[in-house]
Amino acid sequence: MAVQLWETLKEAIVVYTGLTPSTFFTVLALLLAVYYVITGLFGASPDHHRPRHIEEEEMPPLRPPVQLGEITAEELKAYDGSDTEKPLLMAIKGQIYDVSQSRMFYGPGGPYALFAGKDASRALAKMSFEDKDLTGDISGLGPFELDALQDWEYKFMSKYVKVGTVKSEVPVTESESPAQPSESTSRDIDVADAKPSEDGKSETTAVKSDKTPSKIDADKEE
Incomplete structure (x- = not known):
């Protein structure tokens, strides 16, 4: 077979x-x-x-985002990814987001590592990598740049967790010293203090300037 x-x-x-x-x-x-x-x-x-x-x-699991509240721009620099024990943070328009899950982009050696630990709103709007643009100041930007920044903000809002805000650093101006009474002020006080007497004539109060206009002008020139 x-x-x-x-x-x-x-x-x-x-x-x-x-x-x-x-x-x-x-x-x-x-x-x-x-x-x-x-x-x-x-x-x-x-x-x-x-x-x-x-x-x-071997890659450690991502830690849950920690709410930081309001911190200064200087404090934000500590979260640029150089310390692996801290989260990787970045801010847009004063809002801080945890971008640890995108460490390959924003962490050390990544294409956008310069933006980490900063409010890089201006740089993102202009797609600039210059140090002068690594700031949250967006004054003077054009409409197209503002639209680009808005797109970045929408992306961050939908993808990352907001963990705090950047404290606004508004310069404090010193209070001006009280102004010294001028010549016209002294005259106004003398006139205002004049009171009508019973016989219809006006009399002035005992407090008057001991300087005549000519004497005051001289003092000023000295």
Whole structure:
């Protein structure tokens, strides 16, 4: 029975391929050998993915965002990613966001690392990497730049958690000293203090300036 099947197979090989049985099986063996070689070189092997899996396992899990409240721009610099124990923060229009999940972009060595730990509103609006634009001052920006900044803000609001605000540093002006009474003020006081007497004549109060206009002007020139 087996001999009969082998004879039938040989006849079928000759009829359908035009090759002798020995030539057919030789070609088939060569094709299988080439297939295994190509699979070994370019195929997906579990060993090829092992380093990536190990690397992912070694990466520490992201910590939950911590609300910082209101901090100064100087305090924000401590969250630029240089300290791995602290979250990676960035601010837009005075609003601070935790961008730790995008450390590859905003962390050290990333394309946007200059923006980390700062309010980089102006730089984002202008897509500038110059130090002078790494600020939250957006005065003087054009409509297209403001639209670009708005797009960045919408992106951050939808993707990252807001954890605080940047304290506004408004310069405090010293209070001016009380103004010294001028010549006209002294005269006004003298006139205001004048009171009508019973006989219809006016009399002035005892408090008057002991300087005449000519004497005051002289003092000023001195």
